[in-house]
Amino acid sequence: MxxxxxxxxxxxxxxxxxxxxxxxxxxxxxxxxxxxxxxxxxxxxxxxxxxxxxxxxxxxxxxxxxxxxxxxxxxxxxxxxxxxxxxxxxxxxxxxxxxxxxxxxxxxxxxxxxxxxxxxxxxxxxxxxxxxxxxxxxxxxxxxxxxxxxxxxxxxxxxxxxxxxxxxxxxxxxxxxxxxxxxxxxxxxxxxxxxxxxxxxxxxxxxxxxxxxxxxxxxxxxxxxxxxxxxxxxxxxxxxxxGRQLTEIYPARDPKCIKDEVIFEAKNVSGNGDKNISFKIHKGEVVGFGGLVGAGRTEFAELMFGVVPKTAGQFFFKGKEINPKSAHEAIEIGIGLVPEDRKAKGALLGLTIRENINMPVYHHDSRMTVINNKTEKENAQRYREEISIKTPSIEQLVKNLSGGNQQKVILAKWLAADSELLIFDEPTRGIDVGAKQEIYTLINTLVEGGKSVMMISSEMQELMGMSDRIIVLAEGHMTGELNREEFDQEQIMKMASKERED
Amino acid sequence: MKKVTDLLKSRAIWVFLILMIIFFTVVSENFFTSRNLLNIGRQVAIYGIASIGMTYVILLGGIDLATGSIISLVNIIAAYIMVNMGLSPVIAVIASLVASTLIGLLNGVIIAEVRMPALIVTFASQTIFAGLAFIICGGVPISRFPDSFLFLGQGYVGPIPFPIILMVLCFAIGAFILDKTYFGRYFYALGGNEEAAELSGIRVKRIKYLVYALSGFFAGIAGLVMLARANTGQPNGGEGYEFDVITCVVLGGVSVNGGSGKMSNVVAGVLIIGILSNGMVLMNISSYTQMIVKGVILLLAVGSDCIQQMRLTQAKKAA
Incomplete structure (x- = not known):
């Protein structure tokens, strides 16, 4: 050479x-x-x-x-x-x-x-x-x-x-x-x-x-x-x-946890750069969203979470039509978003773990706007233990935690809010391998506990290792949907890099 | 040992306050007398009360330049209602507070909905309401109010002037909102990271409305105290007050970048400005020199905050 x-x-x-x-x-x-x-x-x-x-x-x-x-x-x-x-x-x-x-x-x-x-x-x-x-x-x-x-x-x-x-x-x-x-x-x-x-x-x-x-x-x-x-x-x-083979970092989960009940449905939804997108998410299911960066997946999550209004189509949550106009409304409906840019959008770095976890539920757990300190502490303590956030104390500022633990704090927030559908946008980006596996295990625990997960990921292995079903987007359009037995890296890559025909 | 230095760091402002009290006590024999101290308390009550709302605003990373004009306008509205319309002080107080709160709310709505910088919105509103105050009274001061109203500014409860009691009460309420209610948590969250706060379910716009409305409300109370104390409604009574108020808040360690600060330290900031003015007067320092000293102190307070931020980001980069 x-x-x-x-x-x-x-x-x-x-x-x-x-x-x-x-x-x-x-x-x-x-x-x-x-x-x-x-x-x-x-x-x-x-x-x-x-x-x-x-x-x-x-x-x-x-x-x-x-x-x-x-x-x-x-x-x-x-x-x-x-x-x-x-x-x-x-x-x-x-x-x-x-x-x-x-x-x-x-x-x-x-x-x-x-x-x-x-x-x-x-x-x-x-x-x-x-x-x-x-x-x-x-x-x-x-x-x-x-x-x-x-x-x-x-x-x-x-x-x-x-x-x-x-x-x-x-x-x-x-x-x-x-x-x-x-x-x-x-x-x-x-x-x-x-x-x-x-x-x-x-x-x-x-x-x-x-x-x-x-x-x-x-x-x-x-x-x-x-x-x-x-x-x-x-x-x-x-x-x-x-190229490579699926490695063993994706823990197995009970396949029976998928139920027939449809938790979330999008019907011909357009907006925020996405066009005419339809899919269903069942209770206990992990639906992976594949595609290239900029394919419109994060944008779709923003529509679902009420951050950006959709321009056409319908959303249904447990069979009822919903139309969230703000993150607040989406959270009240039962949707939680773990955003891609953890530091900029997910965690409130300058606040404590306790405050971060309670942020979406303060208005429920307070009497006449006054915070109940006991409930607040119990909440934080409970979820800290449940998903083992590694920290000396719930009074620790979130900025002092590792990436994986910050991600867990954001997740704990949605557990506290009792979200039934969790949207993970690139859940393991910038997280080391050990912490990655913990996040995967947590996702499994979530769906086994009856929650549903929408997982946006640009990592092919993660997508195939974790999803029950994969939906592929390219340039704002749905270009494919694959069931687990049809998963095929090359097929997904091709769908993701498909240029628009129209 | 680390705890002691941490405590000193977070309460550095109190140490500074105590040193200043010692200094003025030594250089002026008239300083540390009960009469002078109560006098200081009465003097700081007006901007002390206004600084509570400003604390929330700056915690959110905003600014409220309309405070002075709201104080002036409240002066004129209350005076006009009591003197020109001959209505009771109770109506005057309620109407003034409603008006001041609405002005604040209007600022908040424009800032949140139009996404204009708070600096410009509140600066415009400063000019507008200063003008309105002059128009209502035709530029002529209004005076002679009922005694029951004057109590607000001149009354005593035992030996303590009523404005001091009112200020303590307001600070207690202000601290309660900030530390005990979820609104306080929202203020910190929003000031720290607006986008993350919104995605955590906080209705960011509403919080902005609330905070600027509260800033107007507390400025309204400050305006009423000023009116009762002076016994004359001046259309330019509050002119320039926003700067004293901002100085108090920033001196009290509330970060101009938003997201951090304590109400108790703002109290110290208020006292420092009050004592500094009073002490310099007692030392016969000219008001021009006083302006210079205050400006320098404001620079030092904000400067130390910025330097701390810089160190933090550098430390982060190194890590």
Missing amino acids: NNRSEDNILELRHISKYYPGVTALNDVSLSVRRGEIHALVGENGAGKSTLIKTCSGAIEPSKGEIVINGKSFSKMTPKVSEANGIGVIYQEFNLVGDLSVAENIFLGRAIRKGIVVDQKAMERESKKILDSLNININPKALVKTLTVGYQQMVEIAKAISQDAQLLIMDEPSAPLTNAEVESMFAVVDLLKSKGISIIYISHRLEEIFRLSDRITVLRDGQYVTTLNTNETNQDELVKYMV
């Missing part, structure tokens, strides 16, 4: 990145040839983002070597990375909406005449770069007036104006419409013809086959393989991506 290193613009050698308790990258090597489009694929959490961040200098690898144009570095900084010709187009653009296209392209490097910024020269230079990429934008236009697609073009032009030799594009098609994607492809092809190398990250396999020369697959922070695009196919690629 190293025998022709002069042909490689970038070589990552044995890169590892460790976080406390988590190995994000484990001995990953990758080389990008001059002028090639190199696709990087893998499931969520496979390590793609971490890998590109080591190239851009956003994070420092724990081990390994980065070789750019034959120059070796043990770590990058954003400055060094830029100076060596690496440009990154992130999913979130780094643009200033109220400045013009030209000013954005030359942001921080304004062309000056004396002490005055030379607008004319910047506009002229910008025009040159945009023309060379066949992009038709007025350099004087304010960036905020441009469509997302054109904003992305400005980002690309900015990178090119800094003489980028290697462009890293992180899910560039995700925010774009189909027409915009085509224009973006055209620009990418043009860049390639100019000898610029591209690392292209995408979940959409069609795109990867359309654009790339080679494909590198990552899984669980490990390098799996690098394939020549014209020598492989989608099926083979998916196999490499999901």
Whole structure:
């Protein structure tokens, strides 16, 4: 692999990145040839983002070597990375909406005449770069007036104006419409013809086959393989991506706990980016929601939880139509949400475990708004023991707990509120393996105790290991529903990356 | 030992208060006399009472700049009802408190529903109601109220001036709401993380209504005490009061970022501002110098809070 290193613009050698308790990258090597489009694929959490961040200098690898144009570095900084010709187009653009296209392209490097910024020269230079990429934008236009697609073009032009030799594009098609994607492809092809190398990250396999020369697959922070695009196919690629066997971390549960009673039903529900979604959740059932990030699963949970109003369709809870207009109402009906972003949305970090657990029930357990201290303590103590939150005291502030224990506090809150349907959004993200298994056991205990669970997860193994049934969403549409005996990783992956037909 | 330092840290404001009392006692022989101390108590009663509502507002991460104008408006409304309309003080008191609470509620509704920054909403409402106070009385002060009303500001219960008793009562109620009712829990939750609070089932908008309404209500009581004490309703009587009130609350350790603070420490903040003003007057320090001292103290109080926050986030990043 190293025998022709002069042909490689970038070589990552044995890169590892460790976080406390988590190995994000484990001995990953990758080389990008001059002028090639190199696709990087893998499931969520496979390590793609971490890998590109080591190239851009956003994070420092724990081990390994980065070789750019034959120059070796043990770590990058954003400055060094830029100076060596690496440009990154992130999913979130780094643009200033109220400045013009030209000013954005030359942001921080304004062309000056004396002490005055030379607008004319910047506009002229910008025009040159945009023309060379066949992009038709007025350099004087304010960036905020441009469509997302054109904003992305400005980002690309900015990178090119800094003489980028290697462009890293992180899910560039995700925010774009189909027409915009085509224009973006055209620009990418043009860049390639100019000898610029591209690392292209995408979940959409069609795109990867359309654009790339080679494909590198990552899984669980490990390098799996690098394939020549014209020598492989989608099926083979998916196999490499999901590869491993189900491990034994998913505890078994009593299959008889599923009852015929339907707890929750959505009928042709639209809103918050989702369209025409229907499904049922039975008592004692774990229904997994699979799909890519941004497929509309969290958005659907927001509809169910009353955070965002639905625009069409009906919800039923135990056969009765419901229409929650706020989280408060949803909780009163019997729904609990364990959100994805635990720290930002789930736990009240500055309050104690006692206060967090009682928060949804204070208004029930109080007399004339005055809190009953005894009930409050008993509640907290009971659920702390029931789901074994590891803490010296219920008076501990939640911010001092580990991720797994914070997750348990949020769960305890819904047990206290007597929620019958629990929505878990990525329940084990950022939690170490031991705590993960505890969460799985808790989910089992919940459904065996007659509760129902909707589990949104982007981890294929978790989804298949825990669910009784899996519903797959792609771009706001339901693209599949599988019963346990039909579970198949490749099938789910395909459903999840299905492009909209209409 | 750790407990002692923790206690000192959480009650640093009381230590500061005691040191200040010792200082003024030493430099001025007129300071530590019962007459002067009661005088201080009467002086702080007005912004002390108003600071209770402001405490809730700042706990929520908001601000209420309308307090001063509400005080002025209450001055004029109550005076107008008693003098120009010749109605009983009871009606004047009730009408004033209803009006002040409604103004607060209006602020809260706009802040919650339109999602405008509290700073702008309450600043606009400050201007509007200051103007309204002038229009009602035509710019002319209104005076001479029934004795029964004057008791609010000038009365005594035994040796203790009534405003002090009223302030203690208000603080007791204020602390009760904050520590014993679930509304208090909601205030902390909402100030700490609005989104998480909402997803925990708290009706965030309603809590905002409530808190700004309470801020208006307590400002209303403060306005009545001021009116009774001065025996004259001035259309600009409360002008600038919001700044003294905010200073007291922030000095009392309520974080301007919301989510943390104690009512008892706000009491200390109120006393510090009162004693500082009084002590500096006794020392013949000019009112301009007093302004500088107060400004510096406000900076130090908020600064130390911000530095603490910064250290916390840095410690988190390191971990």
